[in-house]
Every structure is written in structure tokens, then in C-alpha cells.
Amino acid sequence: MTAPTHADETPAGPDIDDEVLLLLRRADQRYTTGRRRLVAALQSGDGPLTINQILDVDRSLAQSSVYRNLMVLEQVGAVVRIVTRDEFARYELAEHLTEHHHHLICTSCGDVADFALDDSMESSLDEALHKAADTRGFAVDAHRLDLLGTCGDCG
């Protein structure tokens, strides 16, 4: 659904940059070096990253610029802000740039990792969700599914 490069390994990222560029252009924003490095940092982890994790991945980034640019990228629709359990927000690339997925949240170390469900489960779940939402007059845009527990490192 998102034109994967080939198989389904790392969605890799030549075209991701192009997509982000388009999204920014559409809002009269520039795709500067700092913003490129930021997007690259987000691609590096296998889950959403906190501000500090981003700064740690790329020491050339300034904290205030990261905050501002993440806000810009979020408004433009390239990045999603995620709040889990702890006091730190996390950011990841929007799903239309990667793939639909969910999160394993470790209640011990706080780390967050991605995972996905089979397509069949996704679609039957979606159907059930829409049905449930309809009866409450709620128009569904997206669903969010997290698992809380203990990660392999903390097990």
C-alpha cells in the first residue's frame, strides 16, 4: 500500500526523502540539512524515538531545532508524535511513509519497539472497530494498538 522498495525488509529510504520533500514543499517549507538528518535519525531505530535518543543518534542536532522541526514535520504529516507511559514524547515517521504497525512498550525500561499483525487480523479488527465506533457516532480515522509488558532485555 506504500510502494515498498522490493521485499519487506528495511523499507529503506531514498523515496522517503522524496516524500518528505513533497510534504514540506506543499506547506512552503524547506527540507534543510537539519531536517534531513532528523528524518534519517528517525529511520535508524526500530521504534519511535525520544528527543534525547534523537540527539544521541546525531550529535550535530540542536535540541530546540529538533523540537521545532519535529513540530513542523508533524504538521506537514511526515512525523507522528507518540506518548506512551513515561514523561517523554516519542516520534516516528508517519505510517504512509513506512508501514502500518503497533508498539511493544516495556513497562520496565520504557523502550518501545515496532511490531505488526497479519493482514487478516488487521482487517477483521478494523471491521469490528468501525462497527463499534458507528454505534457511538464516532468517525474513525485510525487505530492505535500497544502491548504493555516486559521486553526481552528486561525479561
Added chain:
Amino acid sequence: MTAPTHADETPAGPDIDDEVLLLLRRADQRYTTGRRRLVAALQSGDGPLTINQILDVDRSLAQSSVYRNLMVLEQVGAVVRIVTRDEFARYELAEHLTEHHHHLICTSCGDVADFALDDSMESSLDEALHKAADTRGFAVDAHRLDLLGTCGDCG
């Protein structure tokens, strides 16, 4: 699984107080009037409440005490803290005091309402989730499922 009062209407709450009392006693904590009013306030809405909503429901409560008591009740396992989209945390009674459910989060007004899935859907979902988690060496404690969209009032 939680000894509902009878049908599945308002789980009502004589026994909820008893449960909370036990949980607090177990931790050498008292179930004071302020804490009872707090639990009552949480029962009043049909979704998790923010601190301000709680203070609004019961004007006799002091902000700092509400914050502290919510922390105590959370440590004791009677209350769960929920962070959704906005900057305000929300609190609700733990599911073993009520029923397993999920949340409809309105991205327009920020309001959060409860909803539930059929038992069959829940169990097949749980199975799929455990299977997915196992392959990542992740031990599941609970799942969290939210719908993002527009509520009836904002529609």
C-alpha cells in the same frame, strides 16, 4: 471475570469501594473521605478524566491532594493513568474494578470515551497479539487499543 453486579449495565459501585479499601489496606493506606470522593468522581464519567475534570466534578477536592491521591491509588492498583494526545493526563479505575474496554479519542475536542469489543474479537485479538509478541521475546501484560477520530459532538 470481575463479578459484575448482575447484568452489564452500570457496574455500579458498592463493591468497588470495598475493593479499593482492600487495595489501600494492603499497602497500609487509609481510605479517607477525599479518596472516596475521588473514586466516586472517576465513576461519574464514561471515560477517563483529567485532573481539571475531576476538580470540576467535585469542587471540594484540592488539586494537590487529587494529584497525590491519584498517585497513591495508581501504585495500589486501583487507578490507571492514561496519556492520550493532549498535554493532560487522564485517570480511570483499573479494569479489574470495572470491565476491559478501549477508548474513542476525539482529535478535535480531545474528549475520551469508553467502548468495548465483542468477546470473540477480544480473544482472537489476544491470541494474535501473544503470538506476535512471542516472536520478539516480549512478555505481554496487557493491551491498549484506541480509536482516533471525530466524536459525535464534533462530527
Added chain:
DNA sequence: TCTGGGACTGATAACGATTCTCACCCTCGG
């Protein structure tokens, strides 16, 4: 019933992640 210690309360100060400010820099069209 009286009493002491410990839990609880609530106004207030402190904290910290995030957001805002603003002088400076850089880029791009003319």
C-alpha cells in the same frame, strides 16, 4: 477516655519537558 505517632491534607515552591523569543545565519529569486 486520654495521648502520641503516623498518615493525610492543601497551599506553595520546585521541577522539567516542551514551547517561545529573538538576534543571527542562510538561501534563493530578481
Added chain:
DNA sequence: CCGAGGGTGAGAATCGTTATCAGTCCCAGA
């Protein structure tokens, strides 16, 4: 080559949340 406007980043300001602490309240023991 300029000038206007977007971008940058260090620091200040914001604000939800937490920690303090003196005063209360409650309960067990005398």
C-alpha cells in the same frame, strides 16, 4: 550582488506535574 523571508539555536518562559512542609486527623495503645 542584494534583500526578504525562512531557518537556526541558545536561552527564557510556560505549565502540567511533583515535592515540601506545617498543620490536621485518625487510630492504637495506655
